[in-house]
Amino acid sequence: MRFLAAGALVLFFSGAAMGEERSLGLRQAIELALENNSLLQAAHYEQSAAESGVAISRSRYLPKITFEERAAVTNSPTKAFMMRLDEGRFSLAGDLNHPPTTGDFQTSLTLEQPLFDVGIVREKAVAEQEYVSRSHAFEQRRQEVAFQVYGAYLAVQRARAYVSVVEKAVSDAREHQRLAAVRNAAGVGLKFDELRIGTFLAEIEQQKITAVNDLALARLRLGQVIGLPAGTAPDIADTVTAYDLMLDGKELVETALSGRKDLQELEAQLAKSEAGVSLARGSYWPTVYAGASYQMNDRDVPLGRDNDSWMLGANLRWELFDGLRRNSEVSRAQAARNAVGAYLAERRRDAVLQVNEAMLRREEAIKRLEVAQRAVKDAEEMVRLVNKRYENALATTVETLDAQTALNRARAQLVDNEAGYALANARVYHSAGLFLKEVVR
Template identity: 25%
Template sequence: MSKKGTPLPFKWALILSALLISETVRALSLEEALDISREQATTLQSLAAETQRAEATHQQSAQAYLPTISADATWLRADSSFITGVPVPTLGIPLTTQRRDFGPVEGTLTGIQVIQPLFNADAIQTRQSAALNVNARRYAEQWGQQAIRLEVSRLYFNFIRQQQREQAAQMSLRAAQASARLAQASYREGLASRLDTEQADAELAAAQARVAQAIAEKRQAKLTLKSLLGIAPEEEVVLSSALPKPAPPIGIDATQARKDLQAREVAVEAASAAVKASRAEWLPNVNLLARQQWLDGDEPLNTSGDGWLVAVNLQWTLFDGLGREGRIAESQAEERSARVELDETRRRIRQEQVIAMSRWEAGWAGWHAAQKAQEAAQRANRLALRRYEEGLGSMTDLLATQARLDRERLALINARYQAVLAGMNYYLQHGYDPLLALKDPLR
């Protein structure tokens, strides 16, 4: 037995269970969640795959400059009337001829061939378009990384918000329980009517329902965060970072270009290069051809030997059945579509930046107003409780002030959450890391 009377085996069992529980609980900070999202977020994985696809296309376009080297080997067997019954003169007097068979003939023909492009205008333009597409995809991937940081922060802070909402619901439940006990005591003493107890019991039941709803919403927020980070639903997660205080609205003087806008601009350049590539199909292609080959034939021909070939090939397609005209029209349509998307992106960005500042200002003002409203609701609730205890107030007034206090608590929690996200979104809309709004504001 220990000094306090707890059996030692039971004490060690408690310690062991606590250690086991602590190992299954995962502490997750905001920075750790952001690091996990870089590897697990499906959106980033899709963007990375598109970038790799564009890089592969650019790699294929290197054929515009690099040679094509191929090797071939052919086994040959020929048996025809041209090599059977062939008249062959014989030496002697008089000179006579006799027919001989030289077939079937069997042998191998091997060779190495090199084709070096000298001038291929459409392939050169296609390679330039592919390079621009790679840059566009990289800009899009960088924008996705910035956007996912805001999304992870939103879900992370939403989980904290739901935890705070549950705590506020628990406070409301305790206040409702206290009001119910107070109403029952006043009723037993003849200081309150039956109506007061019924109202208090109704408010207590409603508070219990709000607690259950808050727990469900917190569980849903946790599962949403786990799903984004690729964490198993059964794995327990405890958030170690806190919801920061909102930062005051600050206009950014040096707005940098957004990655999504840069991606659209480069995509237009790539589409323009694709138009040039399709038009360049009218020009001829010039290639250098070099071939070395070896022939190994059997008896009786004995045609073994080798040879080489060097040639300059000019290929000019004058008409391909309107296929070239169709490709030019298609590339021009894609270029127009890319320019329309670029213009729409510019208009959308200007609108988003203006809206982001107005939401930040509104969120900041709403957070301060919610703080004052909660303080006033707390004073009103204390006054109503004291008046009811002194027999000067009614249960209706007490429950009304409690309900008002509950609403203001939730409004303050939501206002703080919205103000923090509004500041982060403002930074994102101006091309900066959204987390700068939390730790290193730009002036």
């Protein structure tokens, strides 16, 4: 059902008319990305391949049954002798040293069953840990894709808010231009003021063109991250806000060290390396296999039966010396295990740093947001006072435009800081491995 729903959404977007907006909620966008993102699909295929590897290793416990049909013609004394013997046609008549051309059709059914082979057990352990590792890698990729969608979704929201800010700035600039024209017509203003405000308006209109284009690009990037058809630019239906943290810094660090999927992936790789060392050491042990076969031989036709035979047996094989090859294989496996252990230790330290950094950046974002909110209020009051003075011919055009520029800048900074706070808050959960659990709920 999930794949059908995802496919329906893809068709929904691909079939949309050009210029017709389609909106997605945050949860809907993330769910769609989790079904259609190419990198996530690649991780899923890797997980499936590892699962098949486990099945392959388990198959070695089962008996191997082989059917074989052979045909041969020879005048070799020994081989001709054995063919006749297998066919039940041996006699003392004839020249054993110079036999005539002899043919044989041999049909055989062979069974081989491992009784003791340490390598089978330990290869299975390696394959199982590889599957665990790929499973954690898949879950980590899900976290990363969801966080990318969140960031892209937030980028659309920020771009849309910035367009609103610029549109308000254009509206304010046009009002200033109207007042300047009225003052000039009444003979109490200067043509310079009207021209200066016109130049200011042109600058703001250029910013609006860029802002609208940035919004279109942000929507295209959102469509790409989600995995929609190329050129699809979905709109957003939700307003993303920051969630309150439910855990303190210490709890987040503990959660990251115990629950982050990238750390669990490396832990599984370490367990796989340990199993690899055991596998290398297992080559010192002997192997014991049981075997059985049934054979039919015929002189004239395949699958014929001039004579038949069977055999049961067991085989013990113990390699006593191999030129120190196994010793080197054990050393190589141990070095690989130590390398993974070192990577894991460094990754754990890095995870702690990431959580602490995310917490500090979140506190920074909170303070920056508070400052930006105060700045907008101050700038709005400043513009109100300057406009009042300008109407009474107590302020110049330059002062009016400076105040308006400060207000525009404060509003734009507030938009950035609001988005930055939401992203910083989400990054805290992402660094602790809790993004899908806490943010997308």
